[in-house]
Amino acid sequence: MKKQISPSMMCVDFMNIAADLATMEKHGIEYLHIDIMDGEFVNNYTLGTDFCKVMKKNSSIPLDIHLMIEKPENKLSWFEFGEGDYVSVHYESTKHIQRALQQIKQRGAKPMIALNPATPLEVLEWVLPDIDAVLLMTVNPGFAGQKLVPQTLEKITACRKFLDERGYTNVEIEVDGNVSFENARKMSDAGADIFVAGSSSMFAKDITLDEGIEKLREAIK
Numbered sequence: 001m002k003k004q005i006s007p008s009m010m011c012v013d014f015m016n017i018a019a020d021l022a023t024m025e026k027h028g029i030e031y032l033h034i035d036i037m038d039g040e041f042v043n044n045y046t047l048g049t050d051f052c053k054v055m056k057k058n059s060s061i062p063l064d065i066h067l068m069i070e071k072p073e074n075k076l077s078w079f080e081f082g083e084g085d086y087v088s089v090h091y092e093s094t095k096h097i098q099r100a101l102q103q104i105k106q107r108g109a110k111p112m113i114a115l116n117p118a119t120p121l122e123v124l125e126w127v128l129p130d131i132d133a134v135l136l137m138t139v140n141p142g143f144a145g146q147k148l149v150p151q152t153l154e155k156i157t158a159c160r161k162f163l164d165e166r167g168y169t170n171v172e173i174e175v176d177g178n179v180s181f182e183n184a185r186k187m188s189d190a191g192a193d194i195f196v197a198g199s200s201s202m203f204a205k206d207i208t209l210d211e212g213i214e215k216l217r218e219a220i221k
């Protein structure tokens with residue numbers, strides 16, 4: 001499967017966002033990763049409904065909305081998304097994960113199920129027909145700038161195997177958290193397809209956005 005980059009938009013320089021979007025479009029960036037937090041599922045607030053709306057209106061890059069919110073099935077209608085966009089909901093955030101995934105599909109978007117580092121892969125078993133991708137958190141969700149939870153590398157390999165053995169070879173794996181250039185290479189070798197690029201790579205302080213994108217592409221090749 002094609003290796004894709006999804007920049008974590010909470011890490012973007014908000015004073016320079018139009019120019020950064022143009023740079024991302026020039027490089028053929030595949031998705032815009034938008035973290036939505038509610039202060040309940042995780043202890044933080046970041047981006048929201050209006051940010052998704054503005055990105056949809058002003059960029060041709062499909063969205064990759066990551067909902068870190070309680071009971072997402074009751075709130076999906078607040079968000080603007082559609083065909084070509086990914087929307088991820090956390091297994092741990094609701095008793096009705098299948099309903100949430102179904103709602104995303106009904107809106108014409110691509111459902112993705114997100115798993116925290118400690119959540120077993122077995123929870124995927126009965127939602128396989130309902131998903132286009134699995135988001136494996138490689139840090140505990142909520143904050144940028146954290147260190148990789150090391151055993152999640154092995155979880156990527158195990159997840160690819162789990163999906164392939166059941167015939168779901170087209171279900172993609174996204175990784176989110178401390179996707180540094182070094183970790184990205186290991187994650188890619190383990191079978192990750194979509195890389196959420198944050199403060200550890202594309203938006204690192206010591207490089208330009210152009211350099212960061214080129215270096216990440218090289219790492220996941």
Ligand code: DX5
Nearest residue numbers: 008144145177178198199200
């Ligand atoms: C949370 C976020 C973070 C972060 C990724 O879901 O997506 O994981 O922005 O960037 P890093 O970990 O590189 O700061």
Ligand code: ZN
Nearest residue numbers: 035066176196
């Ligand atoms: Zn995220």
